Amino acid sequence: MPKDEAVEDGARPVGISLDVRLALEEAIGYGGISSFEFAGGREPVRKAQQAIEVRRAEGALPWMDLPRLDPSPYLEFASQWRGQLDNLLVLGIGGSALGTSALGTALLHPYYNALPASAREGRPRLFVLDNVDPDQTSALFGMLNWERTMVNVVSKSGSTAETAAAYLMARGVLQEKLGLQRSGGDVLHRHLIFTTDPETGVLREIGRDEDITMFDVPPGVGGRFSVLCAVGLLPAALCGMDISSLLSGAQAMDERIRNEAGADNPAGAYALIQFLEYMNHGRHISVMMPYSARLRDLSDWYRQLWAESLGKAVDRSGRQLHIGPTPIKALGATDQHSQIQLYAEGPDDKIVCFLRVGCFDREAEIPRLHAEKDSLAYLGGADLGSLLNAEQKATAWALARRGRPSVRIDVPRVDAYHVGELIFMLEYATALAGELFNIDAFNQPGVELGKKATYALMGRRGYEDLAREIEG
């Protein structure tokens, strides 16, 4: 059951919506998507959706089932631990980290980790360590009270080099500071959890040997589509986020997409616009620009989703094409003072997606001061949120005046329900775009070579020949 504020009297909350008007020729003139063009895309999108639903029915796309996951194991685990932890340290990279960061930034207090413990109501601070920087890692490890720290190692394979290194480092500190023993019993249980493949991989092996608490990444769910399983839900629950509403929102979006065919639902319309901009208009850069500081890390999550899913060398019949839009993160209003000069005057190679919040959680009226100064007085009495939204509207309008397209996703509130909707909409849109581009949206063959090269340079057994090739 959704427990969010957005749900009143048991009614389903108003959902997010997509406005594509400022991408159309009607609004921005030559260079916009024509009505014929958009209409011509309806049938391909309908077919794409059909193809995805067939694959879902075959069980080939298990990430699509995640909205119906039972959240209770995570909620129970979180309630057991409430009041006992100061810190939750998540060790993961890519899809094992970006979703958790996105949820934390969107749904926790904007300065959550800086709050006094009392304001966190028995929940731990959240640290997502998704790099192997020695300065950052040592600094963080030196700062934590390990007696009250839980380490959640998140890796489907268990052997991702960065996560493995961070795990070894953290385990080393736990052993040193708390006398954690191999096959360790209580101390181990209090400080380590693994989120990994239910059957295979080195973390699963260690977890079995040492009786460590483990949660599953369901088989067939790739990293970048995993935020709505244990990967994201467990840290979210531990930090007190409303994961039931998160899943309800995702589920509502899923139903809506299935009830409204193709380009009539927001995922279909989004995928179609992005596809047409890329193929027909040469706009190879896709900017995600939330006008909400709390949604900024959702852009980073999306950046992986979009780039890794759609950036591909070959189509599904193996033909070379080297295709894929480049996603960019921008933040309104901040990046108006950094990127808008380029977006407005530079090459016409971008499609901007704005995220606009309907109702902010906090009111912030600008006080009426310096009434005698024209350049300040007009702000007095306005709410900060209305200024932020005016900036979004002004920017979209100014881009449109120059023939530069944008779409807008309206997010009624930044809460768990609507973030769930947004996540599932963008995931579904990614799958649809994969169909339209005729590529495999669910693999990532291009990262293998670099991974192997890292193994080789680090002296891993079996990679000696490659090491010689690189060093030579």
Next chain:
Amino acid sequence: MPKDEAVEDGARPVGISLDVRLALEEAIGYGGISSFEFAGGREPVRKAQQAIEVRRAEGALPWMDLPRLDPSPYLEFASQWRGQLDNLLVLGIGGSALGTSALGTALLHPYYNALPASAREGRPRLFVLDNVDPDQTSALFGMLNWERTMVNVVSKSGSTAETAAAYLMARGVLQEKLGLQRSGGDVLHRHLIFTTDPETGVLREIGRDEDITMFDVPPGVGGRFSVLCAVGLLPAALCGMDISSLLSGAQAMDERIRNEAGADNPAGAYALIQFLEYMNHGRHISVMMPYSARLRDLSDWYRQLWAESLGKAVDRSGRQLHIGPTPIKALGATDQHSQIQLYAEGPDDKIVCFLRVGCFDREAEIPRLHAEKDSLAYLGGADLGSLLNAEQKATAWALARRGRPSVRIDVPRVDAYHVGELIFMLEYATALAGELFNIDAFNQPGVELGKKATYALMGRRGYEDLAREIEG
């Protein structure tokens, strides 16, 4: 005098260096920059540098004088305030914020704001508020102990809407909480500083009327070139960063650029590679990818520098061209698990610049645990920094194998001296690239329309017609 660790026995530290080999045809094959091509660019770069030096001599480029600024006023101010502040709240946006954030992330403890007060040695936490998000602003304002907070309002014009709104909000809180009076005396002095134009603008007027402490943005220094004046130096000094070394590094880089003509110095070579990639090879996306978490916000600073300077509608004779590379921020090794699939297999439209750190500040040896597990054992005994640098090398090599170009800036250490070098190198490279593209790198006409539209939507006097046009 430089006071950094990098400076030993009074000798000048080893400087940063640029390695362009993996952008060249010799290394990556067809699609790389040929030796003829690079050689052909030498004369244009030499001329570009000459033109810049002529303009500098005429006094037209005052940002170039900043490395020789006297840091003592900032150091003195900081030493007066030492031990008296818990928080420094910087209110600014774009060039008034990005440089300060970049310095803080690079030169302070990686979790500086989360440190206990004692570990900060009498220096304040640093909050750079560069947005008008009501949730973020209210949350931050509600959390600060205002009795021990100093607000530094940074705006050259004084009337930037976002900064003006944040200033009014902060002033409102100060008045409410601390009884700050207009023409206020001591309380005012203890909590407000303005960094603004030395002569004009609304902040200067208010500061004069109310006798508020003010620091100057030197005339003719644009926001994105202002980090080495009061804009960045004042907050840096208050938080204990070594601004003398920062300026020394910038100065050393300036001398080096002037002593080594054109493409022989790193700024010239960098600008030339970027220009050739854009014009001759269709690589319109410029990725800045530090392999150091501490340098991540320097990418955001660079993103503004590069985008706003080079993204232009017209050349210097007024001819329409709509030109400019799109800068992208990526972070190694994190974004290997997010963006590298696209960079390796997607369109060949990117030039990647890696930043690689020679010597990290902290050692972090990976412990030898799970020696029986092949997929973990190879990491034991290695330093985390060597893993990070192996990842960089592996990624560059894997991209090169696919014919994708990269350059690498080697940063001996992440300290004030080398960050100063890096900043000035990239600023000078921007000016050179502007010459090569034949555009004005120092204006930003494309942001005006959006600014006016915001005024109109917020009901500012004089913008009524525009408001009707937008709403109509």
